Amino acid sequence: MTLRVIQWATGGLGRAAIGQIRLHPDLELVGCWVHSPGKVGRDAGELAGIGPIGVIATDSIDEILALDADCVLYSPLMPNPKEVAAILRSGKNVVTPLGWFWPTAEEKERMVAPALEGGVTLHGTGIDPGGATEQQPLFFTGLSSAITFVRGEEYSDIRTYDAPDVVRHLMGFGQSPEQAMHGPMLALLDNGFDQSVRMCLDTLGFADAEIRRSREVAVATAPIDSPIGEIQPGQVAAQRFAWEAFIGDAKVVRVAVNWLMGDENLDPPWKFGEGGVRFEVEVKGDPDCRVTIHGWHPSSVAAGLERNPGIVVTAAHCVNSIPYVCAAEPGLLTFVDMPVVTGRAHPDLAR
Numbered sequence: 051m052t053l054r055v056i057q058w059a060t061g062g063l064g065r066a067a068i069g070q071i072r073l074h075p076d077l078e079l080v081g082c083w084v085h086s087p088g089k090v091g092r093d094a095g096e097l098a099g100i101g102p103i104g105v106i107a108t109d110s111i112d113e114i115l116a117l118d119a120d121c122v123l124y125s126p127l128m129p130n131p132k133e134v135a136a137i138l139r140s141g142k143n144v145v146t147p148l149g150w151f152w153p154t155a156e157e158k159e160r161m162v163a164p165a166l167e168g169g170v171t172l173h174g175t176g177i178d179p180g181g182a183t184e185q186q187p188l189f190f191t192g193l194s195s196a197i198t199f200v201r202g203e204e205y206s207d208i209r210t211y212d213a214p215d216v217v218r219h220l221m222g223f224g225q226s227p228e229q230a231m232h233g234p235m236l237a238l239l240d241n242g243f244d245q246s247v248r249m250c251l252d253t254l255g256f257a258d259a260e261i262r263r264s265r266e267v268a269v270a271t272a273p274i275d276s277p278i279g280e281i282q283p284g285q286v287a288a289q290r291f292a293w294e295a296f297i298g299d300a301k302v303v304r305v306a307v308n309w310l311m312g313d314e315n316l317d318p319p320w321k322f323g324e325g326g327v328r329f330e331v332e333v334k335g336d337p338d339c340r341v342t343i344h345g346w347h348p349s350s351v352a353a354g355l356e357r358n359p360g361i362v363v364t365a366a367h368c369v370n371s372i373p374y375v376c377a378a379e380p381g382l383l384t385f386v387d388m389p390v391v392t393g394r395a396h397p398d399l400a401r
């Protein structure tokens with residue numbers, strides 16, 4: 051049975067998802083919501099760069115809610131819980147990279163009611179949160195025992211992230227260290243990475259832990275070329291955000307992102323090191339294990355601005371989850387409640 055899917059927003063993630071839905075044997079794109087007035091009335095396949103597919107983009111929420119569909123892949127700029135609740139009430143499952151990875155009891159209560167009303171399921175997933183910062187560490191703990199520590203950490207060249215307003219105004223790159231430290235980014239990331247840490251703590255059965263958040267910045271020591279313009283000496287050119295859980299003095303979980311505008315001319319002189327840009331997963335137990343993931347970063351700044359594999363990975367995790375979410379009992383589904391989510395064979399090689 052083919053599942054009917056609506057793509058909500060066509061940013062980098064939505065565009066990648068449209069192409070992936072087309073290649074998935076169990077899925078069919080039947081609708082597309084857009085925010086930008088210039089995209090209304092255009093073919094979703096053309097917006098995604100795969101040629102026309104006969105699905106016309108609309109900015110009408112009512113039209114989308116009235117469509118007969120099994121699932122909405124919800125990926126606008128910011129989450130709107132009221133909007134998500136309305137989609138659920140309309141009888142459509144929701145998969146999203148914008149939250150509900152490991153919701154608090156209060157957040158869960160708020161969304162379970164509309165999900166039950168619509169007889170459908172809400173699931174939050176992605177790359178981090180939703181992948182490298184909890185799904186992957188937890189997966190690898192299954193091959194060790196007596197776990198004492200897990201870590202999921204990203205090391206990225208942020209010049210490859212094609213969202214200039216986000217990079218400058220939300221993340222605080224190119225600002226003074228004082229401006230950046232008082233900016234909204236730690237609070238914005240907190241919503242996601244706090245869930246990653248709590249998912250690890252709760253699932254592994256750690257005792258009550260204190261979660262400490264930190265933010266460090268490095269400034270340029272010479273002009274650095276970047277897609278948001280030249281970063282001047284003294285302006286923020288690299289940042290490190292970390293969420294760490296402690297039981298007494300023992301650090302039991304670390305989730306962190308290291309975002310650098312390249313690794314030259316920085317003070318402090320942070321480096322990617324020999325591993326280069328990567329994701330790292332670490333488990334300490336019996337035995338310890340360490341996994342480095344390459345391929346989720348672009349080969350160059352230009353390639354990343356064209357199509358960023360990190361965004362493609364996030365879209366794939368959402369798209370691949372859709373059949374499992376549609377088959378689940380109504381309510382809210384987290385990664386630990388699901389069977390193993392896999393991709394599907396390329397159409398040229400499929401049975």
Ligand SMILES: NC(=O)c1ccc[n+]([C@@H]2O[C@H](COP(=O)([O-])OP(=O)(O)OC[C@H]3O[C@@H](n4cnc5c(N)ncnc54)[C@H](OP(=O)(O)O)[C@@H]3O)[C@@H](O)[C@H]2O)c1
Pocket residue numbers: 059060061062063064083084085086087089125126127128129147148175176177178179180213360361364
């Ligand atoms: N969990 C994870 O691992 C993960 C990873 C990557 C991204 N994300 C999140 O996923 C979301 C989408 O990422 P992206 O890379 O696709 O972002 P993006 O390229 O910035 O696209 C966001 C899209 O949202 C729509 N939009 C813009 N302003 C809006 C507004 N005021 N209200 C409603 N919609 C608006 C636009 O859609 P149209 O172009 O169709 O008009 C825009 O293209 C972001 O919130 C991002 O933080 C999560």
